[in-house]
Structure formats: structure tokens, C-alpha cells
Amino acid sequence: MKFFDLYRKDRWPHMFCPGCGIGTIMNAFYYAIAESGLSQDKAVFVAGIGCSGRIPGYIRGDSLHTTHGRPLSFASGIKLADPSLKVIVFSGDGDLGAIGGNHFINACRRNIDLTVICINNYNYGMTGGQVSTTTPAHFKTSTTPSGNKEYPFDLSEIAVAAGANYVARWTTYHVKSLIRSIKKALLKDGFSFVEVVSQCPVHFGRRNKMTAPTRLLNWIKENSIPRAKIKQITDDTLDLNVQGKISIGEFIERNRIAYTKLIGVCK
């Protein structure tokens, strides 16, 4: 698969906002899949609803833009019915953490051969910047004008606890590591999950005094520390909270036999 073959050029210009992190993530994905040696016509790109949901529409391959929160259900059906296909899911923090939370934990547990790339931009970008399940505590969004009084989900830690075979979290700043992890995830048997913390300057940044994309990206960079280090800190407000940090790195690599193998549809 060649890098530029993956662009669905007839759909340009794309609809993402200036400064959005999705462009970086798509580039990293193109690099990773081009290096992975997978066949373009034997891959299916699935997504739910939201900004992340629009990604498969810009990839030149069979792509399914499904309903909100449900891409993992559709993806599971595709993989089980035709195991020769490589099924890749793009999703967001709203799609996976909120409306599709049940599908997310069960997909991790079930361990079907799926690669999920989750773009976590801390808010609902498509609808104008509402609070999401990953919005750090006390940050402002359009539905939490006095600051978010809920504590956020840590999607990667959930994936680890729920039984995914591979889990990694990077940010749009850590591009080289992100490419490595996506490639690894693509080639991994079973359920693989790569979360990317990404900047949404237009909504999340604007309401939190980080309107300039570079400023928001810098904030993400400065607050990222390796997961191994974070384990040593015992702070009640840790992990993606305002006083906390964004833990990054490869979270887990297991070799549980994939569901598709266990039921005999994959060799």
C-alpha cells in the first residue's frame, strides 16, 4: 500500500477545522498502514459519529460511516463474517467513552481482531464543544460554563482492565511513537487500541485560554509523562485531571488468543 494511494483526493478539501489534530493522526495512520504491508483493498475503515467519524470518508478504501457510538458493533460483524478483511475503527471520546461505552468494554473483552484508533480531544467537537466523558475536571466546555465537576474516564486504562490485547496512548505531539504503536496495533492479533490525545483549539482550546493550536499542543506536550512514572505518584487528582498529567506510552501487550481464532473462523 502506497502512502498517497490512501488519500481520497476527490473529497478534498476536508471538513476539519484549522489547527485540528486529526490531520496529524491521519498522516501517522497513513505512514503506519503503508509500512505495515497490509492490502488496501482487504482493509475496511469503520467509524461512528463525530469529527473522528469523518476520517474514513477521506481514506481511499471500503469505508463504513455508522451510527453514533456503534462502530465496534458493525466492525465486529464485518470481521466475523469475512475474517480475510483487516478491520480498522476510528472513534472519538464521545463515541467510545459515552454513548458507545458498553460496546467498547465488551469489544476489549471479546478480543476480536480489530484495531481501534481513538481520537480523544476532550470534548464533542462536531456539535460545538460540549463536555465529554474525558474532559478533565474543572475545564470549561459549552455545557459546563463554570467548569466540569465530573472526573474523566481514562479510556486506555479501561481498555487494559477490560482485556484488550494491545493498548497504547500517545498525543499528537508524539508522532513517531504514535506511528510505531499504530503499526504494532495493526499487526497485532486480537483487539488493539491506540488512543491519541489530540488538540481541538476551536472549541476546547478557545474556552480554556488556549485558542492557538500551538499553545494547546504545547500544553498537551508539557503535561504528558510516561505511564511508568505516573504509577509512582499517589495523587487523588491524577490522570487527565487539571492537576494531573496525561500518561503516555504502551500500556499493555498481551497475547490472549483472538476470538476469531477461538471460534475457528481465523487460522
Add this chain to the structure above:
Amino acid sequence: MKIIEPGTYFMQGDEACVEGAIYAGCRFFAGYPITPATEITERCALRMKEVDGVAIQMEDEIASIGAIIGASWTGTKSMTATSGPGFSLMQENLGYACMTETPIVIVDVQRGGPSTGQPTRASQGDVMQSRWGSHGDYEIIALAPNSVQEMFDLTIEAFNLAETYRVPVIILSDADIGHMRGTFTVSDNIKIVTRKYHTKPVKYNAYAYDENLVPRFPKFGQGHRVHITGLTHDISGYPKTTFPAIHQVLITRLVDKIRKNEQNICRVEIINPRAEYLVVAYGSPSNSVYELAEKNKNIGLFRPITVWPFPEGLFRKRLKGVKKCLVLEMNMGQLFWDIERTALKSGCRNTELFTKLGGDVHEPDEIVKELGL
């Protein structure tokens, strides 16, 4: 056992449905346990393996219908089974299947509602839900079996219709028919429809269609590189959400491909075609009429086997010379409104509804009384 062979069998309605599905070529099933449809999920778990298919129990009904839509895009005939509460959860993805023109079959073994209602008792409470349950404008096909035989036959027909028109087809069964044990015959002459695929990669225009309004299917993994979305799209398949004309063309076609084929889709059963007293019934309640019609040739039965689209043309034809129409339903009147509307158009002013709720059946004596005979 691989695929069921010609012969006579004794089974439960739910089990006969699974045999019909496998006969029709269904090789993917996803479901979630719910009374009175659980037996379908259980039998699929047992039988799909034997025919190299896949059956999976998902985490809920939303995931179940999502999985079968995904499976269908690989060119695999797919089915799910549920009852009212689960069917309610499926409605959003049902609309997605209509919008993306994905052939799937949904078995709804109806029980008493609303809400958790009566899990083990039959009802016909989902008739309107099956027609109007999802948001927006669309047309759908729903079939109502009234016997174990029809649980087998109509499941095959449901797949044939889904493949022909690229539309979700609903089997509106109920707890009585699903749990009924009885005999059914598998003939050696059953027609199976296979999906029409694109033979060459489409590259562009995933939804190009001809005069029959049904596009060929670009299944995944063949180099078509299609983009499939629930957003309003033109024939390229790409989202075009702000142009009124594109939405109008798309929705009109989705509706017309069913409406304009009403004659080819709709099937009814008519007994005593010249009777002046006409009982209109479908599914379970229709079984109360056969004996009556046998004894009294002036009592007729009009049974829509296809509930949606409503077989208006066939019903109007049958209404000639009818003095009274009695509609039997296990709900507070759902198909009744279409029946009465059609009757009024045809000049029959005497249409009454005879409701039974709670899983009770319409007794033949009561039907005679309601007819005023």
C-alpha cells in the same frame, strides 16, 4: 445436520425460523437473549457452526443489529431476533440499514408491552413500530407468519425480499407462533434469491441504479473502495447533507423502490372470496377464523401475509360486495387504521375493531357475535 432436507419436521416456531434462515443462505446471526425469541439465538448458536456460519451473542440489541449490518456488507446474509423491548433499541440502526440499503432480516417475536410488559404472552403491539419506529421517511417490508410452517417459509421469503430490494425485512411473529410446536414441510422446490453484486470495481458511484431503483451491491474487500454512510448521499455514496434536491431524490427512491413494487411484494390469503362478512386478521388471531369460514361460507378471511407495505390493492379488490369488515388484532388497533382507511375509500362504511389484549385469543363464538350473525 447441514441444511434441512426436503421432508416433514416437528419443531417449535422459533426453531423452524432458524432452519428457514439457514436454508435461505443466512450465515451470520447476532442476537441478545429475550423472551420469547431466545430460542432463535440458542438454535443459531448450535446450527450456524454446522453450516460454517457464525452466531454471536452480543452485549445488547443495538450491537446485534449493528453486527448484522456489518456482516451484510461482506456479502453474508445476516439475521437477528428479538422481541418488543429489543426491537425498540434497534430502531436507530434499522433506519441506518434503510438509508445505506443493507439487506438484513429482523425477527420480532412480539410480546405484551409497553415496557417490560408480558414477556411470555403474545401480542401484536409492534406493528406500527415495525413501520414507523425509526426516524425520517422510509419504506420497509414486514411479514406476519401464523404457523410453524410459515415461520419456515416466510423466513426464506424475508431473505429473498431483503436481497431483491436491498431493504431490512421484519418477521412479525409473536409469542404464540414462536413457541408453538407443530409440523412443517420442506418442499424440494424452494426459490432462493441471491444478491446482485457489482462484478467490476465501481471506484465511483456506489449507488448507481437503473429503472428498478435498486442499486447493485458493492461488497467490501473487492477493491470497490466505496464510502457508505448514513448521512444523505448522492449516487457517489459521499455525504451531501445540505442540498435539498439530493435528499429529495434519495428518499423518494428509497420509498418508491418498495411502493412501486407493492404488487410484486404483497401476498395475502383469502378464504371464501365472495363472503359478505369479512374478517381481516394476520398472525396469531387469523387462526381463529379458519374453522368458522369452513362452516359458514358467508364468513370470509382476508389475511395480509405481507403487513408492510399494506396490501392496499389486493384488499380493495376483495372489498367488493362486503357488508361488514371485522378486524382482529392483539393490540388497541394498529393495522386497523390502514384497513379502515382502505375500506372507506372502497365504500365499505362498516369496519369494526375486535381487540384482545394480554395474550388472550379471539374465540370463534365471539367473532360470530361481533359480526352480528
